[in-house]
Amino acid sequence: MIKGENIAVLQRLRENYANKIDLIYIDPPFSTSTTFTIGEKRVSAISMCNDDDVAYSDNLKGFDFIEFIRERLIIARELLSDAGSIYLHIDYKIGHYIKIIMDEVFGIENFRNDITRIKCNPKNFYRKAYGNIKDMILFYSKTKNVIWNDPKLPFNKQDKERLFTKIDKNGRAYTTIPLHAPGETKDGATSGLFKGLKPPQGRHWRCDPRELEELDSAGLIEWSSNGNPRKIIYADEKDGKKMQDIWDFKDYQYPDYPTEKNIDLLKTIISASSSEESMVIDFFCGSGTTLIAAQELNRNWIGIDKSDQAIKIARKKLSKLEKTFFSNCEYSYLEAKNNYELKILNEKNDRKARNFA
Numbered sequence: 001m002i003k004g005e006n007i008a009v010l011q012r013l014r015e016n017y018a019n020k021i022d023l024i025y026i027d028p029p030f031s032t033s034t035t036f037t038i039g040e041k042r043v044s045a046i047s048m049c050n051d052d053d054v055a056y057s058d059n060l061k062g063f064d065f066i067e068f069i070r071e072r073l074i075i076a077r078e079l080l081s082d083a084g085s086i087y088l089h090i091d092y093k094i095g096h097y098i099k100i101i102m103d104e105v106f107g108i109e110n111f112r113n114d115i116t117r118i119k120c121n122p123k124n125f126y127r128k129a130y131g132n133i134k135d136m137i138l139f140y141s142k143t144k145n146v147i148w149n150d151p152k153l154p155f156n157k158q159d160k161e162r163l164f165t166k167i168d169k170n171g172r173a174y175t176t177i178p179l180h181a182p183g184e185t186k187d188g189a190t191s192g193l194f195k196g197l198k199p200p201q202g203r204h205w206r207c208d209p210r211e212l213e214e215l216d217s218a219g220l221i222e223w224s225s226n227g228n229p230r231k232i233i234y235a236d237e238k239d240g241k242k243m244q245d246i247w248d249f250k251d252y253q254y255p256d257y258p259t260e261k262n263i264d265l266l267k268t269i270i271s272a273s274s275s276e277e278s279m280v281i282d283f284f285c286g287s288g289t290t291l292i293a294a295q296e297l298n299r300n301w302i303g304i305d306k307s308d309q310a311i312k313i314a315r316k317k318l319s320k321l322e323k324t325f326f327s328n329c330e331y332s333y334l335e336a337k338n339n340y341e342l343k344i345l346n347e348k349n350d351r352k353a354r355n356f357a
């Protein structure tokens with residue numbers, strides 16, 4: 001964990017970590033012209049009491065804000081491994097400008113999703129506009145060969161009833177799908193005969209008829225009364241439905257830190273786009289949500305923030321993580337004294353971090 005101005009720290013990290021980071025999540029300031037504070041009892045978006053502490057100020061506007069993000073994204077791209085991804089959390093007011101910058105830095109061909117995140121319950125806004133309950137997360141990869149663990153959501157009761165309408169003789173719910181797909185192949189095996197049947201006109205078998213024979217012997221093909229074969233898919237063999245691009249991870253009502261994000265959001269991102277040996281970075285880490293999620297999922301992590309309050313809260317949260325046989329949260333804490341020098345404040349047993357400092 002490093003306290004400091006992130007651009008200077010990123011420049012130093014580039015010396016040792018270029019092409020080595022599998023996942024970057026950042027939740028930067030959103031150009032809201034707001035000072036975020038922390039008081040005795042609550043966190044706030046404007047100072048409620050004179051003795052509240054400032055967590056951070058979000059005062060850059062227009063060109064200055066876009067350029068602030070762009071400079072950091074350029075280094076972020078250099079840090080990413082070829083299998084790496086970046087997720088940038090932003091709001092609906094400034095997000096579309098940042099999308100253009102990300103297209104420029106990462107390439108539009110590497111744009112993967114604009115995820116809509118439902119951030120709160122509907123409210124009675126007084127503005128003459130629709131209520132805003134979402135923000136956005138822009139997801140890019142560095143190349144096409146990105147780490148992707150294809151997250152699934154479990155089927156709920158309604159999904160199961162809607163999708164798996166049939167029950168076999170053993171009481172297992174299932175559905176069937178066609179064995180052929182659009183398009184004819186000229187000479188390939190998939191245009192051949194299966195049980196004496198050609199695929200219907202304008203279509204081809206989804207796999208080699210020899211594989212279809214195996215499926216049939218395993219009892220995984222259902223034949224309709226008029227002799228049409230379909231593949232059987234059992235509900236209990238599917239690990240869930242594909243995750244879509246609208247996510248419901250609401251912010252906490254009583255956060256420890258202003259703009260603190262929901263840890264399940266971070267766990268989803270880290271599980272989908274990194275592996276256990278991966279290094280994950282959040283260089284606007286705030287109260288450390290990304291770091292805690294990464295730690296709990298056994299990833300390596302680096303967190304950077306320049307706010308005393310952020311670092312204090314993140315370190316307090318990390319200290320509460322349970323030590324288990326499989327996971328032990330040991331990390332080095334460094335402070336950037338100025339743009340070029342980092343000082344180890346609390347070094348445990350991480351030689352790499354010491355060398356880096």
Ligand SMILES: C[S@@+](CC[C@H](N)C(=O)[O-])C[C@H]1O[C@@H](n2cnc3c(N)ncnc32)[C@H](O)[C@@H]1O
Pocket residue numbers: 004005006007027028029055056257258259260261262283284285286287288289290304305306307310
């Ligand atoms: C929106 S908050 C991040 C909240 C975080 N995702 C969480 O769950 O707690 C943005 C953070 O960026 C930090 N920050 C802003 N500008 C920075 C800079 N130039 N260098 C390092 N940190 C910065 C702020 O101190 C603040 O903690």
